[in-house]
Amino acid sequence: MSDLLEAVRAGAGPADLLACELPTRFRAAHTRKDEVGIFDGETDKDVRRSIHVGEVEMPEPAPDEAVVAVMAAAINYNTVWSAIFEPIPTFAFLEKLGRTGPWGARHDQPWHILGSDAAGVVVRVGDGVHNFRVGDRVVVHAGVIDDQEPASQEDGVSSHALAWGFENNFGAFGEFTVVKANQLIRKPAHLTWEEAAANTLCAATAYRMLVGAHGARMKQGDVVLVWGGTGGLGSYAVQLVKNGGGIPVAVVSSEEKADLVRRQGCEHIINRTELELGDEGLRSPKAWRRLGERIRSLTGEDPHIVFEYLGAETFGASVYVARRGGKIVTCGSSTGYRHEYDNRFLWMNIKSIVGSHGFNYHEAVETNRLIGLGMLHPTLSTVYPLEEAGEATRAVQTNRHIGKVGLLVAAEREGLGVEDSALRDRVGEENLTLYRR
Incomplete structure (x- = not known):
């Protein structure tokens, strides 16, 4: 381990951190360009085969960038896509980025560091960085925008934004990461490193979908059907609906998950195993009607x-069950991109499909503010060491998890990083560790 990383672990101040040399190499979980295609023709594309932990080279930071020592990170489904090289290999993104100029060329490497959620300590800042300093404790959000593109002044997501650690290099699963300064957000003081690292991508995505000006614009009293109520996105969506005066209806796949979301304050829960879906599952119009009847029986x-x-698995049902004039807000397709639905139920009932991709910087900061106030809680369930990044990602790939799966990177153990114990006590361990229990 480098002297700089040891100093971070010891809680060194800015002067001592600057006195340590930036290492030329560091450990990271990554994929390899020469392994693209290893899963061709296979049914079970086991990410443990494609994710490796070893040393990579430290890039030179640009003037508008910061180097962060990563204490902890979290797994998102985009890491699964990267690790199975689908729908296109991430290395295609890196090659494209490499053609944009010398700073972009740094990303075009024969390896790709994964990960889009992290918490850590700033150890270097470029000459153009003025809102953050060495020694600051931060979380990193995944939106990489071109702030010189006019569209970014309207909405950062519309400015050809890239997903950090998915569409560019130097992601969260390394002892160090290099990120734009406008990816940095102050770490919530009452959270541990692993708790702080688990939230931003999923929580801010859910915030944009439900609350932000570009999403469904939820209002008080709205009934909101949340697929996967204990999943990475769904577990934050349930909280946001409750906080905003809405009425969440959470769909889960077991009684254990039903009990968990119930303890989050969700009154209306549908266990999909009790719907008697038949061979076609939720793709069947009969299943749509059965689901709609269940929702009305719960909420009226x-x-x-x-x-x-x-x-693909749920979209037809989603279009069907939304009320007349209702909205289906979508940010992904983890069961398949090609959706089939009966368009009569959309156009004849003047429903709307709202596409929502990631979040902008303001939305990420607003989400983090709710977390920092103790109004939105981590849904971290399991934590793995960096050496087991493949196993951690496999758990997400095979849906053997609830909430978020974390990764300890430079932190020596779980439970470190809390700065405001009084706030933590007020928020309550029972809320902060609900998914751990």
Whole structure:
């Protein structure tokens, strides 16, 4: 381990951190360009075969960038896509970025460091960085924008934004990462490193979908159907609906998950195993009707909003069950990109499909503010060491998890990083560690 990383672990101040040399190499979980295609023709594309932990080279930071020592990170489904080289290999993104100029060329490497959620300590800042300093404790959000593109002044997501650690290099799963300064957000003081690292991508994505000006614009009293109520996205969506005065209806796949989301304050829960779906599952119109009847039996009405990210398996049902004039807000397709639905139920009932991709910087900061106030809680369930990044990603790939899966990177053990114990006590361990228990 480098002297700089040891100094970070010891809680050294800015002067001592600057006195340590930036290492030329560091450990990271990464994929390799020469392994693209190893899963061709295979049914089970086991990410443990493609994710490696070893040393990579430290890039030179640009003037608008910061180097962060990563204490902890978290797994998102985009890491699964990267690790199975689908829908296109991430290395295609890196090659394209490499053609944009010398700073972009740094990303075009024969290896790709994974990960889009992290918490850590700033150890270097470029000459153009003025809002953050060496020694600051931060979380990193995944939106990489071109702030010189006019569209970014309207909405950062519309400015050809890239997903950090998915569409560029130097992601969260390394002892160090190099990120734009406008990816940095102050770490919530009452959270541990692993708790702080688990939230931003999923929580801010859910915030944009439900609350932000570019999403479904949820209002008080709205009934919101949340697919996968204990998943990475769904577990934050349930909290946001409750906080905003809405009525969440969470769909889960077991009684254990039903109990968990119930303890989050969600009154209306549908265990999909009890719907008697038949061979076609949720793709069948009969299943759509059965689901709609169940929702009405719980709430007395149809959903104003359907929180959709599963895609092919559920999209037809989502369009069907939304009320007249309702909205289906979607940010992904983890069960497949090609959606089939009966368009009569959309156009004849003047429903809307709202596409929502990631979040902008303001939305990420607003989400982090809710976390820092103790109004939105981590849904971290399991933590793995960096050496087991493949196993951690496999758990997400095979859906053997609830909430978020974390990764200890430079932190020596779990439970470190809390700065405001009084706030932590007020928020309550029972809320902060609900998914751990």
